[in-house]
Amino acid sequence: MTERTPSPAVDLDRQLADLEQEIERLRKRSREQSVSVDAELGPLLERADHLRVQIYTNPSPWHIVQLARQSQRPRLLDFVGTLCSDVMELHGDRLYRDDPALLAALARFEGQPVVVIGHNKGKDTKENIARNFGMPYPEGYRKALRAMRLAEKFRYPVISFVDTPGAYPGDEAEERGQAEAIARNIQEMSRLRVPLVVVITGEGGSGGALAIAVGDVVLMLQYAVYTVISPEGCAAILWHDASRARDAAEALKLTAQDLQTLGVVDEVLPEPFGGAHRDPDATFAAVREALGRHLQALREVPIEILLDRRYKKYRRMGRILEQSEQSAQSSQSPRPLAGDG
Amino acid sequence: MLNWLRRPKYGSLERREMPAGIWAKCPRCRNLIYRKELERNLKVCPKCAYHHRLTAVERLEITLDENSFREYDAGLTSTDPLGFENYPAKLSEARAKTDQAEAVITGEGTIDGSQTIIGALDFHFMGGSMGSAVGEKVARAAERSYEQRLPLVIFSASGGARMQEGVLSLMQLAKTSAAIGRIHDAGLPYLSVMCDPTTGGVTASFAFLGDVILAEPGALIGFAGRRVIEQTIRRKLPDDFQTAEFCLQKGLIDMVVPRTEMRSALARLLAFVGAPRVLPAAIEPAPAAQP
Numbered sequence: 280m281t282e283r284t285p286s287p288a289v290d291l292d293r294q295l296a297d298l299e300q301e302i303e304r305l306r307k308r309s310r311e312q313s314v315s316v317d318a319e320l321g322p323l324l325e326r327a328d329h330l331r332v333q334i335y336t337n338p339s340p341w342h343i344v345q346l347a348r349q350s351q352r353p354r355l356l357d358f359v360g361t362l363c364s365d366v367m368e369l370h371g372d373r374l375y376r377d378d379p380a381l382l383a384a385l386a387r388f389e390g391q392p393v394v395v396i397g398h399n400k401g402k403d404t405k406e407n408i409a410r411n412f413g414m415p416y417p418e419g420y421r422k423a424l425r426a427m428r429l430a431e432k433f434r435y436p437v438i439s440f441v442d443t444p445g446a447y448p449g450d451e452a453e454e455r456g457q458a459e460a461i462a463r464n465i466q467e468m469s470r471l472r473v474p475l476v477v478v479i480t481g482e483g484g485s486g487g488a489l490a491i492a493v494g495d496v497v498l499m500l501q502y503a504v505y506t507v508i509s510p511e512g513c514a515a516i517l518w519h520d521a522s523r524a525r526d527a528a529e530a531l532k533l534t535a536q537d538l539q540t541l542g543v544v545d546e547v548l549p550e551p552f553g554g555a556h557r558d559p560d561a562t563f564a565a566v567r568e569a570l571g572r573h574l575q576a577l578r579e580v581p582i583e584i585l586l587d588r589r590y591k592k593y594r595r596m597g598r599i600l601e602q603s604e605q606s607a608q609s610s611q612s613p614r615p616l617a618g619d620g
Numbered sequence: 621m622l623n624w625l626r627r628p629k630y631g632s633l634e635r636r637e638m639p640a641g642i643w644a645k646c647p648r649c650r651n652l653i654y655r656k657e658l659e660r661n662l663k664v665c666p667k668c669a670y671h672h673r674l675t676a677v678e679r680l681e682i683t684l685d686e687n688s689f690r691e692y693d694a695g696l697t698s699t700d701p702l703g704f705e706n707y708p709a710k711l712s713e714a715r716a717k718t719d720q721a722e723a724v725i726t727g728e729g730t731i732d733g734s735q736t737i738i739g740a741l742d743f744h745f746m747g748g749s750m751g752s753a754v755g756e757k758v759a760r761a762a763e764r765s766y767e768q769r770l771p772l773v774i775f776s777a778s779g780g781a782r783m784q785e786g787v788l789s790l791m792q793l794a795k796t797s798a799a800i801g802r803i804h805d806a807g808l809p810y811l812s813v814m815c816d817p818t819t820g821g822v823t824a825s826f827a828f829l830g831d832v833i834l835a836e837p838g839a840l841i842g843f844a845g846r847r848v849i850e851q852t853i854r855r856k857l858p859d860d861f862q863t864a865e866f867c868l869q870k871g872l873i874d875m876v877v878p879r880t881e882m883r884s885a886l887a888r889l890l891a892f893v894g895a896p897r898v899l900p901a902a903i904e905p906a907p908a909a910q911p
Contacts, residue, residue, distance in 0.1 A: 446843065446844075447852075448843075448844035448845075448848045448849050448852050449844075449849060449852055449853050450849055450853055450855075450857060450861065452843075452844075453842050453843060453844065453849065453861075453862060454870045455870075456828075456870075456871075456872050457824075457843040457844070458823035458824045458827075458828050458842070458843035459823075459828040459872060461793075461824040461825075461843070462793075462797060462823070462824050462825050462826070462827075462828040462829050463828075463829070465793055465794055465797040465798075465824070465825060466797040466798065466800060466801045466804075466829055467801075469794065469797060469798035469801050470798070470801045470802075470805065485781075485790060485821075486781075486790070486793060486820075486821060486824040486843070489790055489793055489794060489824075490824075493794050493798075505787055505790075506786065506787055506790075507781050507783060507785075507786055507787055507789050507790040507821075508781075508783055513783055516783065517705075517783070530702065530704055530705060530786075531702070531783075531786045531787070532702045532786045532787070533786065533787065538787060541701070541786075541787065541788060543787050543788070543791055589798075590798055590802070593791065593794040593795050593798050594759060594795055594798065594799070596752075596788060596791035596792070596794070596795055597701075597751070597752030597753075597755055597756060597785075597788050597791060597792060597795065598698075598699050598701040598752050598785075598788060599696055599697065599698065599699065599752050599753050599756050600696070600697045600698070600699045600753075601693075601695060601696050601697075602695030602696075602697070
């Protein structure tokens with residue numbers, strides 16, 4: 280964390296971006312003027328591939344943040360459209376309005392009815408503006424809870440897809456109780472009487488992500504991130520310098536691998552080389568396999584046992600030191616709590 | 621102010637939020653106030669009713685019956701799970717400054733004779749931020765309420781989740797909310813009191829899950845920070861945005877209670893909801909749910 284010089288990975292990124300631009304320019308010329316540019320193109324493509332290998336072989340946390348935010352990354356509707364059939368979207372929280380940043384739907388997964396909820400990020404600017412970049416208002420979270428209640432009533436498992444920069448930080452969201460909506464969802468998910476499987480597919484932005492991310496099993500794509508605060512926000516607060524986001528990304532331990540080590544994520548789903556968008560079908564297949572396996576296992580667990588397990592799972596999260604009453608007085612020899620986090 | 625609460629390790633608190641001297645200056649109305657008068661008035665400015673921030677120890681002293689407090693988990697502290705730059709130093713600094721081990725004190729005591737489990741967050745300790753230890757202490761307090769069939773009262777004062785513990789801090793939202801859920805399942809009362817300020821992750825978890833939610837006058841209460849919201853909506857927010865009074869008007873909390881009346885308000889609420897009662901067998905947890 281004391282490393283403050285730009286990491287080499289970023290220079291590689293920049294080189295690759297320049298190369299890709301050059302390649303695109305050549306291809307365009309070739310199309311427009313019907314000339315062969317193969318001779319020029321060949322070495323550039325080779326160089327680009329080489330760079331990609333260098334970058335993706337061991338991406339830095341900051342690079343993974345970029346991958347998680349990648350505009351070409353598969354979105355909720357790609358996952359739901361591919362993995363589920365018979366999808367029927369449900370609208371509205373019955374209190375205020377329908378929030379397009381959050382999807383709730385009845386669907387079938389491998390023929391079995393499920394309730395699907397998820398942050399609904401767009402693919403392009405137009406779609407993103409309509410869906411508020413996947414940042415829900417309280418009514419979005421309340422819609423999700425309503426859908427989960429339906430799942431509970433009809434005994435369908437819930438599949439939740441997480442991909443949001445965070446809950447929308449707007450004045451109206453505050454007035455309508457953003458904090459309450461998130462708190463309520465977290466509490467209710469901790470005791471919802473059906474299996475809950477969460478897949479973090481892109482950005483897991485703090486409370487706005489957790490509001491639909493409490494689960495019996497939490498899966499995470501290899502290049503997704505999950506964090507208490509954005510690296511930019513963290514850098515701005517800690518060092519009054521948002522440009523140190525790269526350092527913050529390292530410090531926050533927000534990658535899937537870190538989160539599995541910390542006990543927050545149960546399983547990391549591998550992505551194709553270079554990220555989910557390079558081979559979406561391979562990504563969908565990995566998610567389908569894991570979802571199927573976990574849902575089947577969870578269906579066989581009696582609900583009281585499932586609830587107890589879920590409670591204990593979250594109850595254990597975190598790392599603490601505990602001193603006995605005596606040693607607390609002399610503040611000596613802290614010992615780790617047996618069985619903590 | 622009262623000064624009966626003596627804690628074995630951390631002792632009574634040095635009050636540093638106001639410079640020492642006979643006179644104190646109110647940060648809102650700028651009047652000089654005789655310090656003893658301010659203390660007698662529970663640190664509420666006699667001129668403009670500004671509620672000065674209290675430490676957790678002060679909060680417990682003015683809320684609980686004298687000598688009724690028994691602390692839980694005094695030796696429970698945070699560690700540095702991520703190896704985060706400067707975090708151990710910041711923790712030591714906070715401990716030295718507040719003479720507390722962590723940003724919350726929990727325990728049990730009586731309020732006008734009503735037995736209750738109680739917790740108070742301390743904004744003076746790293747902004748009252750919730751890391752693993754704060755989450756653990758709040759969850760344990762909730763579990764004791766559940767086990768002993770006692771009400772739970774929590775005074776919040778927090779900037780939110782503790783960044784230095786990364787996503788483990790975020791998970792404390794889930795840990796505390798799940799524990800509060802058990803209290804509700806058992807039909808036990810939970811009173812949440814929001815003090816200045818109660819923001820971020822603490823609002824998005826236990827603070828907004830009270831059966832009854834109270835707040836001190838003028839307390840800042842909200843999820844996102846004012847600056848972030850103003851940048852997002854590209855407009856200035858009104859001055860009263862995210863105050864306790866604003867939240868009351870928007871239907872987010874039940875009541876705004878001046879500090880001098882808080883103890884009696886809690887006592888009256890506990891008389892309604894805190895009386896010992898027999899629980900119907902149907903809502904007892906199934907045997908499988910017991911650890």
